[in-house]
Amino acid sequence: MSHVAYWLTVWLxxxxxxxxxxxxxxxHMIMCLSxxxxxxxxxxxxxxxxHGSTAPIFLDVPVGTPAVDPVVQSLVLTDVVVGVxxxxxxxxxxxxxxxxxxxxxxxxxRTLVG
Amino acid sequence: xxxxxxxxxxVMTLVAGFALGVVLTREPLHQAIVFALFGLVLGVLFLxxxxxxxxxxxxxxxxxxxxxxxxxxxxxxxxxxxxxxxGRR
Amino acid sequence: xxxxxxxVLMAAGIAGLAALLVWGTGGLQPFGHGQSKYAAYLNANAxxxxxxxxxxxxxxxxYRGFDTLGEEFILFAAVMGVTLLLRSQxxxxxxxxRDRAEGRRAVDTSDAVRVAALGLIGPSVLLGLYxxxxxxxxxxxxxxxxxxxxxxxxxxYLSGRxxxxxxxxxxxxxxxxxxxxxxxxxxVALTGxxxxxxxxxxxxxxxxxxxxxxxxxxxxxNVLVGLEVAAGLTLVLYEFLEQTLxxxxx
Numbered sequence: 001m002s003h004v005a006y007w008l009t010v011w012l013x014x015x016x017x018x019x020x021x022x023x024x025x026x027x028h029m030i031m032c033l034s035x036x037x038x039x040x041x042x043x044x045x046x047x048x049x050x051h052g053s054t055a056p057i058f059l060d061v062p063v064g065t066p067a068v069d070p071v072v073q074s075l076v077l078t079d080v081v082v083g084v085x086x087x088x089x090x091x092x093x094x095x096x097x098x099x100x101x102x103x104x105x106x107x108x109x110r111t112l113v114g
Numbered sequence: 115x116x117x118x119x120x121x122x123x124x125v126m127t128l129v130a131g132f133a134l135g136v137v138l139t140r141e142p143l144h145q146a147i148v149f150a151l152f153g154l155v156l157g158v159l160f161l162x163x164x165x166x167x168x169x170x171x172x173x174x175x176x177x178x179x180x181x182x183x184x185x186x187x188x189x190x191x192x193x194x195x196x197x198x199x200x201g202r203r
Numbered sequence: 204x205x206x207x208x209x210x211v212l213m214a215a216g217i218a219g220l221a222a223l224l225v226w227g228t229g230g231l232q233p234f235g236h237g238q239s240k241y242a243a244y245l246n247a248n249a250x251x252x253x254x255x256x257x258x259x260x261x262x263x264x265x266y267r268g269f270d271t272l273g274e275e276f277i278l279f280a281a282v283m284g285v286t287l288l289l290r291s292q293x294x295x296x297x298x299x300x301r302d303r304a305e306g307r308r309a310v311d312t313s314d315a316v317r318v319a320a321l322g323l324i325g326p327s328v329l330l331g332l333y334x335x336x337x338x339x340x341x342x343x344x345x346x347x348x349x350x351x352x353x354x355x356x357x358x359x360y361l362s363g364r365x366x367x368x369x370x371x372x373x374x375x376x377x378x379x380x381x382x383x384x385x386x387x388x389x390x391v392a393l394t395g396x397x398x399x400x401x402x403x404x405x406x407x408x409x410x411x412x413x414x415x416x417x418x419x420x421x422x423x424x425n426v427l428v429g430l431e432v433a434a435g436l437t438l439v440l441y442e443f444l445e446q447t448l449x450x451x452x453x
Contacts, residue, residue: 006228019137051235056258069242074262166342168326
């Protein structure tokens with residue numbers, strides 16, 4: 001399936017972006033943003049994948065066994081955990097906006113400010 | 115096409131489908147559940163591309179931490195709206 | 204601009220972006236073929252150089268440790284931001300109305316959920332500690348184990364023992380633990396520069412391969428990151444809980 005696998009990341013990015021743009025609720029928007037973010041995870045991991053390889057853990061397989069790229073996994077695994085805390089920051093910003101304006105809808109917020 | 119490739123195609127299709135589901139579910143409370151499922155399937159995808167470390171953090175984060183935070187946020191927002199009389203000014 | 208015009212513009216933009224991305228990924232190696240020289244080098248040498256069978260852990264806390272130091276502080280700053288934003292919203296407690304109608308009370312948690320949650324606290328703590336401790340050997344480490352550990356207080360909440368959690372005033376302890384994790388990480392990283400060759404240099408003996416203490420500084424970093432992630436995420440969840448409980452108790 002050569003390059004077709006990369007189209008999944010394009011799909012995730014485009015669909016998530018569509019959700020962010022058309023969203024009528026900040027909480028909904030934040031989850032869509034997280035879908036966009038996950039497209040980067042999928043892309044990075046797919047770049048590091050190699051057919052017929054094991055995970056880069058050499059506990060019960062000897063060193064020298066073909067293994068996938070450990071660098072990309074390290075990048076993604078830290079970002080998954082940091083991403084959820086940054087998501088919490090976004091959610092609390094949404095709550096703050098809700099406190100100030102009484103709504104979670106970006107459209108209403110726009111008219112309030114303008 | 116071997117078995118691993120077939121499993122990868124199936125899981126990738128599931129991820130694509132659930133991503134669409136997350137975006138199209140407009141009610142945030144329902145969306146949180148679809149989003150948790152999306153996180154789980156994403157974790158399975160990481161597992162089938164031989165990334166168990168990432169899968170471990172993704173499954174816990176996607177199925178526990180994200181939905182919990184979203185539910186707490188919605189609970190707070192709803193309670194506040196009820197208290198302020200339908201919220202909108 | 205009308206809503207319709209905006210929608211058309213957005214659709215065209217996203218379609219164009221998607222086309223560009225599809226074209227761009229066409230320049231990559233086909234999926235499942237080829238590997239960077241860096242990855243090949245690490246897979247061939249990391250186990251002997253660092254005595255860590257989990258190469259991902261060795262990359263996270265040693266070869267690319269500087270990145271992780273940065274991530275660590277993103278996490279720290281984000282937790283601080285959440286705490287600041289949410290604590291400033293706590294003042295709504297006082298103006299809560301007392302006239303809650305009888306039928307509007309929140310439904311009590313069922314006993315089955317309480318018992319299940321209570322019974323799962325022990326195993327989740329055990330699993331979290333195991334994942335943190337064995338990060339250099341098997342899949343896992345501070346980041347993953349910390350998240351698992353942070354699930355335990357959530358189970359405590361589900362089991363209806365939240366007031367028990369609150370009675371020990373965990374906020375300060377959590378602040379302190381999170382700070383210890385982040386500060387300790389920095390101290391160990393800088394010690395590498397003082398004792399060894401560079402920041403994050405692995406300056407402790409590498410130990411017996413496959414043992415919990417193998418990998419030199421790797422298990423130290425794993426434990427410190429586990430502390431920070433567990434405390435940070437628990438603090439975030441606790442702050443969100445405080446918000447909902449403020450309104451529920453009133």
